[in-house]
Amino acid sequence: MQNNQYDVVVIGGGLVGTAILRALSFYQLKLLLIEKQPDVCEGTSKANSGIVHTGFDSKPGSIEAECLRRARDLWPGLVEDLKIPFIPCGAVMIATNEEEKDLIENTYVPNAKANGVHVQWLSREEILQANPAVSQSTIGGLAVPGEAICDPFWATRAFAEIAVVNGAEVSLGSGVERIEKMENGLRLHLESGRQIETRYAVNAAGLWADEIAALVGDESYAITPRKGQFILTEEPISISNIILPVPTKKSKGVLVSPVVFGGFLLGPTAEDQEDKVDRSTTLDGMEAVLAGCEKLIPGVRDYSSIRQFAGVRAVCSTGDFVIRPSDIEPRLVHAAGIRSTGLSAAPGIAQMVVEQLEKAGLVLSEKQDSQHELPDLFVEEQETGEIICLCRSITRSEIENALRRPLAPQTVDGVKRRTGATLGECQGNCCIPKILDLMASTSAPVKGVRHSYLAFTQGEKHG
Structure with missing residues (x-):
């Protein structure tokens, strides 16, 4: 097989794309990941809450819920093998009035049960004992012990690196601008002028997944960008759990969460927009974050911010993840429409994509010498002390x-x-x-x- 000929090319170097590359790297395949930015984790994956959700509030029977179910079983092994910073701190959804309590009891408790996620009601006293900073107006809340936080940067990089250790390749700094159909596969034309031939391709291009699909004439779904603005503070906040609001129809709402590498995160907003690259922060956005968080933790306006940032996530016209071969070109498998649970669901998405590729005709033969654990690549040199x-x-x-x-x-x-x-x-x-x-x-x-x-x-x- 020539240098520019591959069995599978993954388009997109975010959490989902690198998780797929890792899952495929355990098989006897020539693999390539293409990312148009100068590094992996440059899109939606770099600006999120870092929360590994259980999927307790996902729509039962959806593709998203199935991916989250699979991922729950996979995360413990990934954390151990890839040394991903991970804190199983749990979450509490706060009810501040009877209406929110009724919504939790009548919607989220049965929803969690349908998705196989353990939850339990906590009294006001139990919540305040573990999280003294929470509003005194809380009347109770729903504990979700399985929720956790991790480092999304580390996870993305580790997925890619273990794949490289297993022989996969990564191409950075040049995206796909044209896809040509061939008798035995696809020819990808990159912005750099390089041409790559592959038997199969996976569309994990995030916000641009619909544009990649359109390159083969597939217009079966559309992606709308949704901005989420965050505030990062290093002020001490007396919480031990992720503090969640009762979600709205549009988003999971503005939350307060510990950050695995230090500090606390407030946000995000949920602002639909047309521009896929607009990650600007605004005074209105910051006010929306503070107003939302203030209902959960009254003292947030007094916290100093060390950084404000925004991420843009993909909202799909189908209302669910799209994980299937293209109806127009079955050698292109979609992993698209991945929005706020992309970090949490990535391992399950990868598992499902591998199954879709196999159904599409890709023969999978496991390697005998593949590595699952990321080796310690620290070069032992005399510590400078600097x-x-x-x-x-x-x-x-x-x-x-x-x-x-x-x-x-x-x-x-x-x-x-x-x-x-x-x-x-x-x-x-x-x-x-x-x-x-x-x-x-x-x-x-x-x-x-x-x-x-x-x-x-x-x-x-x-x-």
């Missing part, structure tokens, strides 16, 4: 090792997601110059295709 990021106590060695990984960062944001540098109170004002110096001096793979773990360990560079 702290690069003072806010997070990130050392020079930690950053240098991130720059030598199989999927090395090409941007400061990429370093941030792998090490935590720049995430502190100064937001990189003190450490970015030193990080740029290290990026310039460290021998890391350049932008393009990352090959196998063997190539990485031998120090091969790929252009």
